[in-house]
Amino acid sequence: MNPATTVTTKGTTAQRFWHSFRMAAWLGWQIESNWTDPFLFAIYSIVRPLATASILVVMYSVITNANFADPMFTYIYLGNAFYIYVGQIMTGLSWSIIDDREHYKTLKYIYVAPLDFPTYLMGRAVARFVIASLSVFITILFGVLFLQVQLDLALVNWALFFFTLLVGVILLAMMGLMLAGVMLLLAHHSWGVGDAVAGALYLFSGAIFPLEVLPAFLRPVGYLIPITYWLELLRRALVGEVAQTFPTLAHLNNAQLVGILLGLTAVFSVLGLAVFRACDHRARELGLIDMTTNY
Amino acid sequence: MSAAFTQRVPKHSGWKLFVQTVIARAYPRVIGQQREKSWLFFDLFLPLLGISAYVFVYRAIHAPEEYVGFVVMGGAMSAFWLNILWSMSSQLYWEKETGNLALYIMAPNSMMAVLLGMALGGLVASTLRALAILVLGSWLFQVQYSVSSFSQLFAVFVLCMIGLYGMGMMLASIFLLLSREAWHISNLAQEPIYLLSGFYFPVKSFNFLIAAGASIIPLTLGMDAMRQLIFPSGPSLGFLSVPVEVSILVILSVIFLVASKYLLEHIEKLAIREGRLTESRR
Numbered sequence: 357m358n359p360a361t362t363v364t365t366k367g368t369t370a371q372r373f374w375h376s377f378r379m380a381a382w383l384g385w386q387i388e389s390n391w392t393d394p395f396l397f398a399i400y401s402i403v404r405p406l407a408t409a410s411i412l413v414v415m416y417s418v419i420t421n422a423n424f425a426d427p428m429f430t431y432i433y434l435g436n437a438f439y440i441y442v443g444q445i446m447t448g449l450s451w452s453i454i455d456d457r458e459h460y461k462t463l464k465y466i467y468v469a470p471l472d473f474p475t476y477l478m479g480r481a482v483a484r485f486v487i488a489s490l491s492v493f494i495t496i497l498f499g500v501l502f503l504q505v506q507l508d509l510a511l512v513n514w515a516l517f518f519f520t521l522l523v524g525v526i527l528l529a530m531m532g533l534m535l536a537g538v539m540l541l542l543a544h545h546s547w548g549v550g551d552a553v554a555g556a557l558y559l560f561s562g563a564i565f566p567l568e569v570l571p572a573f574l575r576p577v578g579y580l581i582p583i584t585y586w587l588e589l590l591r592r593a594l595v596g597e598v599a600q601t602f603p604t605l606a607h608l609n610n611a612q613l614v615g616i617l618l619g620l621t622a623v624f625s626v627l628g629l630a631v632f633r634a635c636d637h638r639a640r641e642l643g644l645i646d647m648t649t650n651y
Numbered sequence: 652m653s654a655a656f657t658q659r660v661p662k663h664s665g666w667k668l669f670v671q672t673v674i675a676r677a678y679p680r681v682i683g684q685q686r687e688k689s690w691l692f693f694d695l696f697l698p699l700l701g702i703s704a705y706v707f708v709y710r711a712i713h714a715p716e717e718y719v720g721f722v723v724m725g726g727a728m729s730a731f732w733l734n735i736l737w738s739m740s741s742q743l744y745w746e747k748e749t750g751n752l753a754l755y756i757m758a759p760n761s762m763m764a765v766l767l768g769m770a771l772g773g774l775v776a777s778t779l780r781a782l783a784i785l786v787l788g789s790w791l792f793q794v795q796y797s798v799s800s801f802s803q804l805f806a807v808f809v810l811c812m813i814g815l816y817g818m819g820m821m822l823a824s825i826f827l828l829l830s831r832e833a834w835h836i837s838n839l840a841q842e843p844i845y846l847l848s849g850f851y852f853p854v855k856s857f858n859f860l861i862a863a864g865a866s867i868i869p870l871t872l873g874m875d876a877m878r879q880l881i882f883p884s885g886p887s888l889g890f891l892s893v894p895v896e897v898s899i900l901v902i903l904s905v906i907f908l909v910a911s912k913y914l915l916e917h918i919e920k921l922a923i924r925e926g927r928l929t930e931s932r933r
Contacts, residue, residue, distance in 0.1 A: 404843070416708075420712055
């Protein structure tokens with residue numbers, strides 16, 4: 357049944373959240389995918405991340421004469437692959453504001469609909485999560501098959517992997533919610549905010565190089581970013597020995613890293629909701645919900 | 652009635668109207684940049700983040716310092732490619748979405764002049780951005796240059812830009828015909844082109860066929876020739892010799908400009924015959 361036909365204004369709070377989430381997920385999937393046929397859409401979804409990975413592969417290959425067996429390559433490759441989630445979930449969730457307000461001009465209608473708006477935004481990110489998961493899978497598969505990425509499925513700590521992935525997705529969604537709140541107030545350059553934050557996190561989170569490569573005065577920024585710990589845990593879960601050859605977080609064991617990640621996720625979740633609520637309130641006060649900037 | 656209202660506005664035609672249209676369309680792109688200063692943050696900060704990430708990757712794998720220069724230069728040149736994608740190729744599609752395209756086609760000026768104005772305005776604005784990224788990036792990462800010939804460097808840059816913006820003018824018509832897919836194609840044509848055109852490494856790193864195929868984008872050969880002219884080890888890492896690359900750039904420029912004129916005439920005919928081209932269909 358088409359989810360759009362099952363909406364009801366009645367029911368418990370949990371039901372209302374579920375309806376908001378389910379409808380938004382369905383809507384997000386339609387927006388992302390219905391502009392072309394499924395085959396082209398699949399190609400479109402994986403070409404960009406594969407191209408980004410290939411840039412790093414060629415850079416690495418040129419300098420090291422294709423020494424892909426070096427742990428540094430696996431470190432770079434996996435970090436870059438999982439960073440796809442950051443761009444898709446965090447930036448993508450916040451982009452829903454621009455899509456709905458500027459492009460489809462439906463934001464005001466969504467606001468007056470019986471929906472929980474933050475839950476709606478989370479739902480919109482589901483499609484991007486699915487696309488990101490496909491991209492990450494294909495990128496890693498490509499690396500294992502053709503580039504000697506040192507991933508042995510028998511040695512993977514699957515429990516740690518799925519737990520870390522789940523916490524990371526929640527973390528990224530809450531960071532996206534914070535950005536979405538900020539975007540509600542921006543008239544100009546709202547399209548660039550998500551990319552700017554994602555770009556800064558890419559640089560400071562040790563995604564594609566160990567933090568030791570950064571100048572000493574910039575390294576503390578990396579230690580404050582939860583994505584640094586998230587990526588480290590994902591690497592440790594998938595390729596434990598490779599990850600531990602780099603000194604950045606070597607002094608912390610897995611339990612300590614999980615603790616830090618959970619703590620920072622809790623902080624960012626509270627912060628994300630608070631910032632979103634404050635920005636949302638301000639945007640309503642200023643009458644910005646139905647703003648069309650054409651910028 | 653005031654004199655301002657009774658005074659007859661001079662009407663141009665022919666080449667004067669063409670030039671006037673070019674200036675009029677270029678004007679908002681150049682002046683808008685002066686009035687809206689926030690671009691300084693987003694158009695400089697974002698590319699610098701990308702450049703920095705790739706520079707630190709090279710440093711992590713102990714690459715020669717010249718590769719840092721390659722990254723800085725590639726990052727600066729990305730300003731032109733982004734301008735081509737989002738402000739040239741997609742522009743007629745945006746104009747259609749906002750309802751301006753019909754006005755462009757109805758007005759008694761040449762659409763070719765409109766496209767040329769877009770290109771010139773975008774070129775000026777992007778050159779400013781690229782220069783700022785180049786200066787900042789070179790300062791941040793202490794890049795050393797050794798220009799072997801300023802005149803050749805200038806000639807290569809100009810030819811590269813003529814070819815690139817000719818390509819942008821041609822793509823503007825193609826993207827308009829693609830309608831809603833235009834946005835997705837622009838989105839898709841960033842990283843793959845950064846990869847194929849060798850924005851962050853010498854294009855010679857690919858085998859000959861891939862590098863030759865990528866050379867259809869003028870930036871590929873333009874950047875390769877400029878790297879050969881400004882870095883001491885550039886010639887050893889060049890794909891083809893500079894004179895050969897210059898000759899190919901001349902040919903590409905002519906092909907793209909002629910093709911853009913042909914395609915523009917085609918979409919104008921479509922607009923008149925089918926009456927659908929200018930309607931916004933979300």
